[in-house]
Amino acid sequence: MKKYVFITGASSGFGEACAHIFAKNGFSLVLVARRVDKLEQLKVSLQNDTVNIHCLELDIRNEKEVIQSINSLPEIIKNNIHILINNAGLAVGRSSIENAVTDDWERMIDTNIKGLLYVSKAIIPFLKLHESTQIVNISSIAGKEVYPGGNVYCATKHAVDALSKAMRIDLVSHGIKVTNIAPGAAETEFSLVRFKGDVQTANSVYDGFEALLANDVAEAIWFVTSRPAHVTINDITIMPTAQASATILYKK
Numbered sequence: 001m002k003k004y005v006f007i008t009g010a011s012s013g014f015g016e017a018c019a020h021i022f023a024k025n026g027f028s029l030v031l032v033a034r035r036v037d038k039l040e041q042l043k044v045s046l047q048n049d050t051v052n053i054h055c056l057e058l059d060i061r062n063e064k065e066v067i068q069s070i071n072s073l074p075e076i077i078k079n080n081i082h083i084l085i086n087n088a089g090l091a092v093g094r095s096s097i098e099n100a101v102t103d104d105w106e107r108m109i110d111t112n113i114k115g116l117l118y119v120s121k122a123i124i125p126f127l128k129l130h131e132s133t134q135i136v137n138i139s140s141i142a143g144k145e146v147y148p149g150g151n152v153y154c155a156t157k158h159a160v161d162a163l164s165k166a167m168r169i170d171l172v173s174h175g176i177k178v179t180n181i182a183p184g185a186a187e188t189e190f191s192l193v194r195f196k197g198d199v200q201t202a203n204s205v206y207d208g209f210e211a212l213l214a215n216d217v218a219e220a221i222w223f224v225t226s227r228p229a230h231v232t233i234n235d236i237t238i239m240p241t242a243q244a245s246a247t248i249l250y251k252k
């Protein structure tokens with residue numbers, strides 16, 4: 001029976017790149033996002049005789065929907081999930097606290113923290129069915145440092161970093177590995193979402209240096225999930241070479 005990897009935020013960026021790498025390496029996939037049309041397109045591009053792909057239209061902020069959609073998956077899928085990649089997430093806005101739109105805070109907290117928790121709680125019982133399963137949480141350099149205007153986004157990613165440590169403790173007796181991945185600047189739809197569709201501002205984030213690509217992060221995720229059973233990589237910080245810290249970027 002093929003092993004499944006459950007990838008949240010597979011309609012774009014890191015999640016989509018993970019779908020390609022895991023399919024190439026023989027995993028079957030559960031692909032999760034709100035934009036199911038994008039997932040279906042991805043499915044068509046990946047489909048071959050050896051890989052099973054299940055698309056799940058899901059807003060991870062909705063606890064009931066998360067529980068219901070995961071529990072309604074066919075038994076053959078649920079019972080063969082070996083890896084959960086908690087990747088879905090976003091930044092919205094980059095204002096100082098007194099100028100921020102509070103709805104932006106709700107979206108980040110509800111997605112990056114609460115959504116990650118709902119999905120994890122629903123998937124962990126299935127991971128427990130097997131030896132040596134794994135959760136990969138996508139945090140950020142923003143989960144290690146803070147920067148101007150990063151306030152709530154940084155707080156949510158610090159929470160992901162803390163939850164990775166907490167999950168490792170709670171799940172060690174079940175042999176579930178937990179890995180925290182903290183990327184620096186990567187060129188995906190991330191900035192377009194953060195700046196609410198302002199293409200010029202989004203593009204300017206990546207001007208003058210070579211940002212990470214989604215595939216660079218997906219390769220790191222593949223590396224940590226393909227170690228032998230007795231080896232866990234706890235934490236990876238992966239940066240563009242031109243980025244020394246959250247705030248220090250060498251731009252030409």
Ligand code: NDP
Binds near residue numbers: 015115140
């Ligand atoms: P993208 O915007 O390209 O992808 C984000 C993904 O998350 C999309 O597939 C989106 O799908 C999904 N998503 C967002 N909200 C929800 C929701 N409520 N329910 C389900 N899915 C949702 O960004 P990245 O690939 O760059 O980001 C992936 C992760 O990496 C995020 O957690 C981000 O914070 C983190 N990160 C990004 C960095 C960067 O510089 N790009 C650096 C460090 C970390 P849809 O809209 O279809 O629902």
Ligand code: 8X3
Binds near residue numbers: 140141150
């Ligand atoms: C995304 C990277 O530096 O914009 O998590 O916060 S950063």
